[in-house]
Amino acid sequence: MSGLKLFSTQGGVTEVAPRLADVEAEVQALVESAMEAMLGVRFLATEYNTGPVHGGRIDSLGLDENGAPVIVEYKRATDPGVINQGLFYMAWLMDHRTEFQALVRERLGATAASQVLWSAPRLICIAGDFTRYDLHAVREHRRSIDLVRYRLYGQHHVGLETVASVAAQGKVPSRPRRRGVDASVPVRRACEAMAELAAAVDEVLLGLGGDVAKVERKQYDAYQRLRNFACVTPRQDKLLAYLKAAPAAVDLVPGFTRDVTGLGHHGTGDLEVQLRSDRDLERAMDLFRLSYDAAA
Structure with a gap:
């Protein structure tokens, strides 16, 4: 200051x-x-x-x-x-x-x-x-x-x-490497894809700054500075990230971002970001940084 x-x-x-x-x-x-x-x-x-x-x-x-x-x-x-x-x-x-x-x-x-x-x-x-x-x-x-x-x-x-x-936190898990999966078991392939995406999101959020702490709860993982800036909840086919970025300051995209002000959900944050692929993660990077800056 x-x-x-x-x-x-x-x-x-x-x-x-x-x-x-x-x-x-x-x-x-x-x-x-x-x-x-x-x-x-x-x-x-x-x-x-x-x-x-x-x-x-x-x-x-x-x-x-x-x-x-x-x-x-x-x-x-x-x-x-x-x-x-x-x-x-x-x-x-x-x-x-x-x-x-x-x-x-x-x-x-x-x-x-x-x-x-x-x-x-x-x-x-x-x-x-x-x-x-x-x-x-x-x-x-x-x-x-x-x-x-x-x-x-x-x-x-x-x-x-x-x-x-x-932060008093445990060892951060490393991102799993891609490997071949039997195409005859699509459920297993989808689960492994979501696990890999979750690891990538974890890596990105923790990498936003040296002051980021991860807090693991049963329903979600929170990433915080002084306050939470992201809460990630897993679903079977996607990850839901709730950010402290103001929804009114963001161009909302159906199927990707949503204003959840006043709607009940796990974790904190009024901007919901739906992540299904590495491409979605790339699209979300600016929103992650915006929320990180807001939680200083």
């Missing part, structure tokens, strides 16, 4: 100078009031007390788009202890799963509580800035950690910039 300049065009062109909040609580209140829009995280609790033994207060607790628990810690400026503080609370969270699920049940209902994704808990640190030691430290941990720099502009604008993002 150091290179970003914001200008007001009302009554001429004047630069709106960036500033830090006067107090940490100002940043926390702002993010908590619109956490789902800003971070893709449903807000659960603020200043959550971890009890007399642990003796701490978690700034914010939430649940992301894929059902993963999220801890958010805030600092007004630069604080070298923010990552270690967050990991301290992460250890508490993993030891108190029942308590967290009870909180989810109370705030979001029984279905959300039963689907908490404990394999991918996340820590999001929001601060005025981070040191080079912070940027190195996140790459040395096995947890999913996002470092987000904020700036306030005037009285009505806030900017968020992800400066580092590391």
Whole structure:
């Protein structure tokens, strides 16, 4: 965000100078009031007390788009202890799963509580800035950690910039090689073609940037930066990719792209892309990049 300049065009062109909040609580209140829009995280609790033994207060607790628990810690400026503080609370969270699920049940209902994704808990640190030691430290941990720099502009604008993002994810499967298949078994051939296409889509989405994390759920695979930018659901004869790109900004093509705003489906995103072949994957590349950029 150091290179970003914001200008007001009302009554001429004047630069709106960036500033830090006067107090940490100002940043926390702002993010908590619109956490789902800003971070893709449903807000659960603020200043959550971890009890007399642990003796701490978690700034914010939430649940992301894929059902993963999220801890958010805030600092007004630069604080070298923010990552270690967050990991301290992460250890508490993993030891108190029942308590967290009870909180989810109370705030979001029984279905959300039963689907908490404990394999991918996340820590999001929001601060005025981070040191080079912070940027190195996140790459040395096995947890999913996002470092987000904020700036306030005037009285009505806030900017968020992800400066580092590391995902705790397993080994990415390699794309299978093409091989001959007996033409007398078309069902098997179709299944193998879909598996190969799915591997190609996986390779492309993960390759959009070094900050991409893959989260595997039973019904779909999510690809996220700070927020999901693509969710892929397999079907027998195609793959359905749901993107965060705005449908109104895209020329919709029947049989390939569809506006699913307000329609129920697995994963998140209002633009549905139907993929049946490598050619469809090539056609979808610009849409993938558009959605990736929107999830920064």
